[in-house]
Amino acid sequence: MAVTFDLFGTLVDVAYPSDPAEVVARELESRGVDVPDDWHVAYGERHVDAPAGAEVPLPAHAAHALESRGVDASGNVVRHAVVAAFDPDVTRRDGALAAVRDVSDQAPVGLLSNCAVPELVPKTLIRAGLRGEFDAVTTSAGCGWRKPHPKAFEATADALGVAPETLVHVGDTSETDGGIVDIGGRFVDVTETPLSAVASELEAQQ
Incomplete structure (x- = not known):
């Protein structure tokens, strides 16, 4: 068994x-990018033909949105702008913290987060004292890949060196975090089981 935690809405609020x-x-304009007048429309459009469940990093999405309006911007400039925009x-x-540490006494512990913004998860972990x-x-x-796609859970299982079906995933959203059940794992919903009770519940189920 290994345990993974969701981040946003489960361990932290932002x-x-x-x-x-x-x-x-x-942020783009502050870096000299000529943002189109209909930027909000372009930002809301789909520009990358990705498979269902695949994650398109936000800098790539923003760069394609600019390109769709004839604006050429350096990839590094767009990335820095997006990272600066999401600095919560x-x-x-x-x-x-107690929940993560108590669970780590029983099994390997990982983090699995849906997040399209580079650097946001490590930055959040530092600020939350969870690094x-x-x-x-x-x-x-x-x-x-984004939860609930099986490949997201398979990726974190591989990182932890366990079989996906042995994962217990702790999160706050059944529509995404609950996807672990589809590959044979177990979902612990923190809206029903408080963080303070997660470790004891896992111990009781072993």
Whole structure:
């Protein structure tokens, strides 16, 4: 058995931009990019023909949105703009650190997060005081797949050196985190089982 935790909404709370397209636009403009007048429309369009469940990193999406309007911008410039746009305040949820450490006494522990923004997960872990607490950290931007796609769970299982069906995934959203059940693993919903009870519940089930 190995245990993976979701990050956002499970271990931490963050303040997301209310208008991400506008925040990205401001960061692009501050770096000399001529943002098109219909940027909000372009940002909301699909520009990459990716398979269902695949993750398109946000810098790639933004770059394609600019290209669709005839704007050429360096990939590094777009990446830096997107990273700067998503620089949230982070609050670690009550019991999060204790839950991760208590579970780590029983099994390998990983993190599996849907996140299309490069650097956001490691930055969040630092700010939440959770850096170094996991045996493996897997993000959708890094592995290329978003929960609930099986390949997301398979990627984190591989990183932990276990079979996917032996995973227990702890999260807050049944529609995404609950996808672990489709490959034979187990889902622990923190909206029903508080973080403070996760370790004891796992121990009871062994």
